[in-house]
Amino acid sequence: MSKKDNTVSAALVIIGNEILSGRTQDANLNYLAKQLTSMGIQMSEVRAIRDDMDEIIDAVNSLRKRFDYVFTTGGIGPTHDDITCESIAKAFGRKYILNLEAKTILEEYYDGSSRELNEARLRMAYTPEGASLIENPVSRAPGFMVENVIVLAGIPAVMRAMFESLAPTLRTGKKVLSRSISVMTGEGDIARSLANIQKSWETVEIGSYPFVREGKYGTSLVLRGSDKVSLDGAYKNLLQAMEKIGVTPEINK
Amino acid sequence: MSKKDNTVSAALVIIGNEILSGRTQDANLNYLAKQLTSMGIQMSEVRAIRDDMDEIIDAVNSLRKRFDYVFTTGGIGPTHDDITCESIAKAFGRKYILNLEAKTILEEYYDGSSRELNEARLRMAYTPEGASLIENPVSRAPGFMVENVIVLAGIPAVMRAMFESLAPTLRTGKKVLSRSISVMTGEGDIARSLANIQKSWETVEIGSYPFVREGKYGTSLVLRGSDKVSLDGAYKNLLQAMEKIGVTPEINK
Numbered sequence: 001m002s003k004k005d006n007t008v009s010a011a012l013v014i015i016g017n018e019i020l021s022g023r024t025q026d027a028n029l030n031y032l033a034k035q036l037t038s039m040g041i042q043m044s045e046v047r048a049i050r051d052d053m054d055e056i057i058d059a060v061n062s063l064r065k066r067f068d069y070v071f072t073t074g075g076i077g078p079t080h081d082d083i084t085c086e087s088i089a090k091a092f093g094r095k096y097i098l099n100l101e102a103k104t105i106l107e108e109y110y111d112g113s114s115r116e117l118n119e120a121r122l123r124m125a126y127t128p129e130g131a132s133l134i135e136n137p138v139s140r141a142p143g144f145m146v147e148n149v150i151v152l153a154g155i156p157a158v159m160r161a162m163f164e165s166l167a168p169t170l171r172t173g174k175k176v177l178s179r180s181i182s183v184m185t186g187e188g189d190i191a192r193s194l195a196n197i198q199k200s201w202e203t204v205e206i207g208s209y210p211f212v213r214e215g216k217y218g219t220s221l222v223l224r225g226s227d228k229v230s231l232d233g234a235y236k237n238l239l240q241a242m243e244k245i246g247v248t249p250e251i252n253k
Numbered sequence: 254m255s256k257k258d259n260t261v262s263a264a265l266v267i268i269g270n271e272i273l274s275g276r277t278q279d280a281n282l283n284y285l286a287k288q289l290t291s292m293g294i295q296m297s298e299v300r301a302i303r304d305d306m307d308e309i310i311d312a313v314n315s316l317r318k319r320f321d322y323v324f325t326t327g328g329i330g331p332t333h334d335d336i337t338c339e340s341i342a343k344a345f346g347r348k349y350i351l352n353l354e355a356k357t358i359l360e361e362y363y364d365g366s367s368r369e370l371n372e373a374r375l376r377m378a379y380t381p382e383g384a385s386l387i388e389n390p391v392s393r394a395p396g397f398m399v400e401n402v403i404v405l406a407g408i409p410a411v412m413r414a415m416f417e418s419l420a421p422t423l424r425t426g427k428k429v430l431s432r433s434i435s436v437m438t439g440e441g442d443i444a445r446s447l448a449n450i451q452k453s454w455e456t457v458e459i460g461s462y463p464f465v466r467e468g469k470y471g472t473s474l475v476l477r478g479s480d481k482v483s484l485d486g487a488y489k490n491l492l493q494a495m496e497k498i499g500v501t502p503e504i505n506k
Contacts, residue, residue: 077461079448120441120448187330187332224270224274
């Protein structure tokens with residue numbers, strides 16, 4: 001699909017029992033979704049899975065064939081439950097090796113610090129063979145990329161720093177533009193108009209999101225598309241349709 | 254797996270373009286994860302996918318074979334982009350029909366209200382044939398269950414109310430117990446001790462989660478398991494190991 005219509009697609013694999021037990025609230029999905037969307041990369045699927053080697057391998061191997069990029073977050077620290085790097089090596093059938101560039105980064109970081117570059121911390125310098133490193137300006141232990149799979153930390157501050165290091169190198173697609181209005185009317189009263197507009201403008205995605213404000217039902221309407229002419233056309237139609245049924249829209253920024 | 258070891262497993266499918274574009278931050282994963290964990294149901298996988306019929310069908314059909322329960326959130330409103338119910342019907346090869354019980358609920362709700370039970374709103378009374386309804390005390394339009402697939406609203410307040418209606422009817426497994434401590438020591442300095450404890454107590458899951466507090470590295474350690482004797486044994490070992498390396502733990506509630 002991505003070849004044909006000039007979009008670039010991505011998937012995300014969130015790795016960690018703590019997300020699935022509810023102990024930790026994931027903050028990476030929303031950040032990555034926003035960043036990628038703004039760059040013209042379409043986040044198309046997200047999976048959250050347990051710290052389990054077979055599950056990581058299955059998820060990564062299934063998604064890397066279907067999407068242009070696959071991001072993973074979590075499981076790249078120094079402890080026994082950090083098994084992402086080894087799992088990625090297995091997913092690609094590559095050796096899991098001590099990356100000398102990563103080792104040098106860690107040596108320079110721990111040299112002169114009160115903390116020791118022991119065997120556990122040195123685990124963070126292991127990557128699949130042939131991986132390219134992603135800089136980590138926060139805590140130095142790098143992320144890495146193998147083919148189209150991008151391995152990032154789970155701690156949000158570290159993940160974001162890694163993503164910022166990486167972002168300029170990513171291939172981007174046509175940017176998705178959007179227009180949004182809110183109306184203080186229930187979805188059910190505007191559903192028919194929306195369906196008609198959606199039929200007329202197939203390349204524009206019209207999303208309808210209900211909300212409650214001061215005890216009254218309202219709906220946010222979001223139009224998204226990469227063709228500005230169609231987007232403007234659909235938006236004009238939407239405003240006309242709302243006027244026709246006597247609804248006053250608020251324009252959202 | 255669930256048959257053998259008395260656990261009950263669940264997966265969640267979050268349906269909605271707005272989650273994947275970053276416009277909306279999902280709040281349902283964390284709520285359901287916590288609720289299910291506390292009931293002895295293990296959330297094992299989560300997927301977030303687009304409002305696309307084929308993707309919904311694929312995700313539901315793949316997960317319902319692997320897990321005891323599959324929850325879905327989102328896409329059950331009255332507008333053109335609400336395609337979850339029809340997709341679930343297709344996933345099961347069942348007819349998508351007007352559910353007379355759901356129709357009665359909506360008729361009673363809209364009767365005497367300022368809003369009309371029009372064709373769009375009546376869509377919310379359609380379910381796969383043979384579905385059993387899940388009560389929605391907030392906005393009445395029900396969720397439903399087909400075999401082991403449970404279809405809930407996307408709006409968090411409505412999803413929670415539906416889940417509360419449903420929860421007493423779910424089959425539950427052995428509850429997972431947990432103990433947690435925090436230490437103001439980097440993961441790398443305790444990784445070896447942790448790996449040894451993990452080896453000694455295979456039925457206890459030991460998770461290690463780094464954090465930064467006032468510029469210093471710390472680690473939260475979480476022990477989880479359904480066998481209290483093993484859990485207490487591993488916990489005792491952990492406290493001894495921390496004492497041995499001169500680390501003072503804070504006990505987490």
